[in-house]
Every structure is written in C-alpha cells, then in structure tokens.
Amino acid sequence: MLTGSETQSQAAPAAAHAAELSVIIPCYNERGNVGPMVAQLAAALGGIAWEAIFVDDDSPDGTSDVARAIAVTDPRVRCIRRIGRRGLSSAVIEGILSSSAKYFAVIDGDRQHDETRLPEMLRMLREDGADVVVASRFADGGDAAGLSSAWRYRLSTVGISLVHKLLPVKLTDPMSGFFAGRRDLFEQTAPSLTGQGFKILLDYLLSTKTPPVVREIGATFRPRVEGESKLSILVIVQFGALLLDKLFHGMVPLRFMSFAGVGFVGLIIHYLVLMLSLSSGITFGLAQTGATLVAMLTNFQLNNAITYRDMKLKGSRLWRGLVEFMLVCGIGAAANIGIARMLYYQNDGVIWPGLLGAAIGLVWNYAVSSTLVWRARRR
Ligand SMILES: Nc1nc2c(ncn2[C@@H]2O[C@H](COP(=O)(O)OP(=O)(O)O)[C@@H](O)[C@H]2O)c(=O)[nH]1
Ligand SMILES: [Mg+2]
Structure with a gap:
C-alpha cells in the first residue's frame, strides 16, 4: 500500500513526461528507417505529448540497437525487443499493451505511411467521438501508389471485398496498417484478438464486443525507400486463417x-x-x-x-x-x-x-x- 505522500511524490515526475499519444512502430530489419522515422514523427507531432515504441522481433540487422541508441538521448523513444517470435500483429498488440497513453497510433516502421496525418487522427479521437480512426488509401485524399505491383493492388482489392462480408462497419480500407484508437477499448478487446498474421486492424474490428465508432481519413501510401517488404505468399494464407478463425469465433485453434x-x-x-x-x-x-x-x-x-x-x-x-x-x-x-x-x-x-x-x-x-x-x- 502506498501512503498519500508516496503516491504524490511518485505521480509528480510521471505526469511531467506523460504522453497523450503512443505511436507503435512494428519493425523487422528496418535499421536504416528508425532514425528518419523518429525525426519525421518529431516534425509532424509538434505541440503533442507523444512517445514512440518500436517493437522489433530481434532483427538480424540490429534495428533494436539503433532504436535503443536513440532512446538513450530521447526519452520519448522506447524499444521492445522480442526474441524467438515473429509476427506483425502480435508485435503491435504487445506495443499497445506496453503503453499507457490515452490514445495509440500504429504506423509502419518503413516510412510508407504518411505520419503528417497523425495530428488530425488524434483530433478525431479527442473531439469527434471516434473510437478508431483508419488512415485509408482508398478514401478521399488517399492514394495507394506505394503498393509495389499490380498483384499487390489486386490482392488488396480482392481482400477488401471479402472482408466486407464479415465486418460490422463499412470501411474503404479495412486492411490498412495505419490507424489510431483509444487504448482503453483496445485493452478490453485484447484477450479476444487472434494475434496472427499481418492484419491487426481487421483482427481488432472483428473482435470488439460492440461495433466501435470508426472514422476514416485519406492518406497516401508512399513507396519504400529503405529496406525490403516482408510480405510474402504466406500473408495470404494467414489472412484466410484470420477470417476462418473469426468465422468460427475462435473455437478451433x-x-x-x-x-x-x-x-x-x-x-x-x-x-x-x-x-x-x-x-x-x-x-x-x-x-x-x-x-x-x-x-x-x-x-x-x-x-x-x-x-x-x-x-x-x-x-x-x-x-x-x-x-x-x-x-x-x-x-x-x-x-x-x-x-x-x-x-x-x-x-x-x-x-x-x-x-x-x-x-x-x-x-x-x-x-x-x-x-x-x-x-x-x-x-
Ligand atoms: N515486429 C515485426 N514487424 C514486422 C514483421 N513483419 C513486418 N514488420 C514490419 O511491419 C511493417 C510493414 O511491413 P512491410 O513488409 O513493409 O509490409 P508492406 O508495406 O505491406 O510491404 C514494416 O515496418 C515492417 O518492418 C514482424 O514479423 N515483426
Ligand atoms: Mg511497407
């Protein structure tokens, strides 16, 4: 038990650093992107109390080392290094669960997502009553130019039409990896998440107890300049598995x-x-x-x-x-x-x-x- 004076003395320094927005950045072999990513976030998030949490699955290129080196001098930056595990969705889940800010945002670590949309996404959560804000490549102001090939574009559109049959809310881009939300709602939903594969937003929206208030915002998807895509044919298998799992309500592992x-x-x-x-x-x-x-x-x-x-x-x-x-x-x-x-x-x-x-x-x-x-x- 803490006495009154102990709680007070502990609360004061914490409040001085408290972030309102935790930006979760899953990364695997993104060494060259970490520094520029922090700089871009700092430029985009002026006036907002934010923190960045890199979640790295023990990348052989030493992504964690770079993130930690930045964290030494920048208290807004943290790094979670997971050993013996891989997976974009589970990395994002652990990143969000490790945060304590009121709001979270998930953004790719390869700078393909347009971080300048973050302040508007946060505003929609704060002021418009949104539970989740999805940055969409297909909404007004969005652009999917960065999808590297015709088959990637095709895959995305076929996937979206499939997903629409299951989703409680209609979205132009339910496969987006760039979104923001309320941490308390995520925390409540976390035990029901499948946590497999690449599509954490979809997993989240298919797992909440009641349909959340979801808003979309257009965002461009930039081409990659550094590092390589980790998308492989396996992602399609995992996508099918996620849908099956949600159809069976998670009863068959x-x-x-x-x-x-x-x-x-x-x-x-x-x-x-x-x-x-x-x-x-x-x-x-x-x-x-x-x-x-x-x-x-x-x-x-x-x-x-x-x-x-x-x-x-x-x-x-x-x-x-x-x-x-x-x-x-x-x-x-x-x-x-x-x-x-x-x-x-x-x-x-x-x-x-x-x-x-x-x-x-x-x-x-x-x-x-x-x-x-x-x-x-x-x-
Ligand atoms: N922690 C973690 N991050 C991953 C994993 N796979 C991909 N990522 C990251 O997730 C983001 C999106 O992956 P990417 O390969 O760029 O997908 P694409 O943009 O659809 O080609 C990037 O920042 C990757 O580094 C993984 O297994 N674990
Ligand atoms: Mg990418």
Whole structure:
C-alpha cells in the first residue's frame, strides 16, 4: 500500500513526461528507417505529448540497437525487443499493451505511411467521438501508389471485398496498417484478438464486443525507400486463417487448422510418391517407407514455415526438431494403425475405423509437436 505522500511524490515526475499519444512502430530489419522515422514523427507531432515504441522481433540487422541508441538521448523513444517470435500483429498488440497513453497510433516502421496525418487522427479521437480512426488509401485524399505491383493492388482489392462480408462497419480500407484508437477499448478487446498474421486492424474490428465508432481519413501510401517488404505468399494464407478463425469465433485453434491442412497435403504427397515408386517397379515395402519419409519431411518443413512460423526452428534446432517430429509422428502412426485395426476387427466397416484412427493420430501429432518440437523458447 502506498501512503498519500508516496503516491504524490511518485505521480509528480510521471505526469511531467506523460504522453497523450503512443505511436507503435512494428519493425523487422528496418535499421536504416528508425532514425528518419523518429525525426519525421518529431516534425509532424509538434505541440503533442507523444512517445514512440518500436517493437522489433530481434532483427538480424540490429534495428533494436539503433532504436535503443536513440532512446538513450530521447526519452520519448522506447524499444521492445522480442526474441524467438515473429509476427506483425502480435508485435503491435504487445506495443499497445506496453503503453499507457490515452490514445495509440500504429504506423509502419518503413516510412510508407504518411505520419503528417497523425495530428488530425488524434483530433478525431479527442473531439469527434471516434473510437478508431483508419488512415485509408482508398478514401478521399488517399492514394495507394506505394503498393509495389499490380498483384499487390489486386490482392488488396480482392481482400477488401471479402472482408466486407464479415465486418460490422463499412470501411474503404479495412486492411490498412495505419490507424489510431483509444487504448482503453483496445485493452478490453485484447484477450479476444487472434494475434496472427499481418492484419491487426481487421483482427481488432472483428473482435470488439460492440461495433466501435470508426472514422476514416485519406492518406497516401508512399513507396519504400529503405529496406525490403516482408510480405510474402504466406500473408495470404494467414489472412484466410484470420477470417476462418473469426468465422468460427475462435473455437478451433488456428494452429490446429493449419496442422491438419499440412497433414492433408502430406497424405497427397505420400500417395503420389507411393504410386510413382510402385510404377517404377520398387517393392511395396520400400515404396511405402520412401513415401512415409518424404511426406514426413515435407510436413515438417511446411509446419515450420506456416503452422509455427512465429517460432520457426533454424540451424541445429531445425535438425533436432526434425528428429523429434519424426519420432512423434511415428508414435502417432502406430496409435493410428493400432486403433483402426482394433475397431476394424470389432465392426464390419472400413471407413469409420480408418477415419477415427487418422483423427487420433492427428490430435496426438499436433498436441505433442506443439509442446515438444515447437516451443516458444527452445534454448
Ligand atoms: N515486429 C515485426 N514487424 C514486422 C514483421 N513483419 C513486418 N514488420 C514490419 O511491419 C511493417 C510493414 O511491413 P512491410 O513488409 O513493409 O509490409 P508492406 O508495406 O505491406 O510491404 C514494416 O515496418 C515492417 O518492418 C514482424 O514479423 N515483426
Ligand atoms: Mg511497407
């Protein structure tokens, strides 16, 4: 318990630095952008009490070092360095949850978003009763020129039309990565967020208990001048997964869906390799062993790249993980066959024992892989 005088003496210096706006900046390999970003924010946010929180996923280029070096002399700047994890959405969530200002803004760390729109976004939160303000590339005054190619533009528009079927509010740019909001509302919603993938705004808007008051503001999307885009084909997979998760109200874990999807791909690969080997005259036993090994290897790689992307195994841990994965799946396969055989001899059908055996194998593989092979921290 603090006494009255203790609380007072602690409150005074804190109030002197209290920020009204926390600017959350997710970054990965953005070393060259950090300094200019701080300078641009300082220029744009004159007269506003702000702070900048860089959330870096332990970038190999040393983004954190640069941010921390600036923080040494500029108390408005902070840096969160996350180790063993990747993900734009989860980085943003942690950044916002680490702040205590009344309002937050999320802006890319590559200077593609127009930070000069921030004062107006803050004003709309303060004075217009908005809960969320979205900087839109497609609203009046907006521009998507910085989308690097035609397929990126296409992807964005197809994604938006899909999203409109789910969203409680109509927005021209629900996929925007540049938005601002009230921290208290975000804090309330945080436990329901999926936290996977690139689309944190969408995740947020699909997770609030009651539809928030959302306003849009036009903003230009500049081309990148420094660093590289991290967008890959995986982003589309993650986008689909986010929508599925929200459709099922989070009841089926996303990882499980992904693991099962990879398992299905493995089955197809197994079948193809088996057929190919048999047609080239290899004995069944050898063909089956080869097909099993190939399927396990591809499943392991796919799971490492997609299902457990945020805790990807690399280097020596990759090899150790592979051996563990093969052992786990070996036991899963034995359980699968054992149960299916037992049921097969008790009943007449083939389909149900087969499916049940496979389902039990899948759940076993998933549960044990998640706890043994891919753990958040493996040191
Ligand atoms: N912390 C963190 N930031 C990320 C990650 N992936 C992308 N970012 C940052 O998120 C912002 C948007 O990413 P970017 O690759 O520019 O996406 P694009 O503009 O759609 O091509 C940039 O500031 C990236 O550095 C990640 O896994 N973790
Ligand atoms: Mg970018």
